[in-house]
Amino acid sequence: MNDRETTSPAGATPAKSAVVARRALRDGVYDAILEKLLDGSAPPGSSLGIDPLARELQVSPTPVREALVQLEHTGLVSRVALKGYRVAPPLSxxxxxxxxxxxxxxxxxxxxxxxxxxxxxxxxxxxxxxxxxxxxxxxxxxxxxxxxxxxxxxxxxxxxxxxxxxxxxxxxxxxxxxxxxxxxxxxxxxxxxxxxxxxxxxxxxxxxxxxxxxxxxxxxxxxxxxxxxxxxxxxxxxxxxxxx
Missing domain, CATH: 1.20.120.530 (GntR ligand-binding domain-like)
Structure with a gap:
């Protein structure tokens, strides 16, 4: 999953193509991180570093950061001041x-x-x-x-x-x-x-x-x-x- 390897849909303008490609990349990164949360490979309380995740998924930090912001809204991850993102604890x-x-x-x-x-x-x-x-x-x-x-x-x-x-x-x-x-x-x-x-x-x-x-x-x-x-x-x- 490399954010530098994108192609333009036929007939799309470069600007629109870039927006679509970026959204697709962000959604792909979101799904990959969500999988880690649900399959147990990122257990509750563990840290979710943007740079390590970017290296693992072979993307730039930007779509990782965007995906973590989305996941924060679901309650699956939380952002701790000065410490970055962590997997949320199990439901109480x-x-x-x-x-x-x-x-x-x-x-x-x-x-x-x-x-x-x-x-x-x-x-x-x-x-x-x-x-x-x-x-x-x-x-x-x-x-x-x-x-x-x-x-x-x-x-x-x-x-x-x-x-x-x-x-x-x-x-x-x-x-x-x-x-x-x-x-x-x-x-x-x-x-x-x-x-x-x-x-x-x-x-x-x-x-x-x-x-x-x-x-x-x-x-x-x-x-x-x-x-x-x-x-x-x-x-x-x-x-x-x-x-x-």
Whole structure:
């Protein structure tokens, strides 16, 4: 990833091409640092030096600095006066409670609205659930006999499929601001995986709970749908608090 090796899109003016290339580079650096935060290679409390990261990613310090400013807004990193950036500590019990409170408010509202579009939603939600089941199967296959503990590389596809199931419902609510609010929680939802390394332990429960939500949509029972989503989020919060 070298910021000196960029090409201009066909037909773009040099000025516009430079802006696009710089934005793409910054986003690539952001994703690379985010990966380090979520896979555990940059553990909570560790320092994030701009120059070392620039050398590691083979870029200039500028896109690294810009990416760290972005990450500071997510709460994943913090800036300490005269000491630079550090990986934020794990979510506290209070923060976890607030996160699940917010998810409950947002996602129960989403299922109520998505229920009005259940006929259109169901095919897409069935696909999302099938992809989640497949991702869980792939994790089990990679782990073989189950003796090796899971790592982030094992769980990446599974985490993405899990969250995509929820986003499929939220998008079906038909409110762009609701969707934006949910997507803004994405890094925090992944961050709770850092806080409680329970991923492999609750795969069966999560799949079963998602299947129940899908069945509730199929039944057309809106009260069942609301209670099923509330029960799922409550169960996840409990598992996190027990394992965290």
């Amino acid at each position: 019990p209070e923060q976890l409670r607030e996160l699940f409170d917010m998810r409950g408010i947002l996602e129960v509202a989403a299922v109520e609205r998505a229920a009005e579009r259940a006929e259109d939603l169901l095919p897409e939600l069935r696909v999302a659930h099938a992809q989640h089941v497949l991702a869980a199967h792939n994790v089990r296959q990679r782990r073989g006999d189950g003796e090796r503990p899971p790592d982030y590389a094992d769980m990446r596809e599974y985490f993405a499929a899990d969250w995509e199931f929820h986003l499929t419902i939220i998008r079906a609510a038909g409110n762009r601001f609701l969707t934006e609010a949910a997507e803004s929680l994405n890094t925090h939802v992944h961050r709770l995986r850092q806080t409680a390394h329970h991923g492999i332990l609750d795969m069966d429960q999560a799949l079963s709970e998602h299947a129940a939500i899908l069945a509730a949509f199929e039944s057309g029972d809106r009260e069942l749908l609301r209670s099923t989503m509330r029960d799922h989020l409550s169960a996840v919060a409990h598992r996190v608090s027990v394992d965290g």
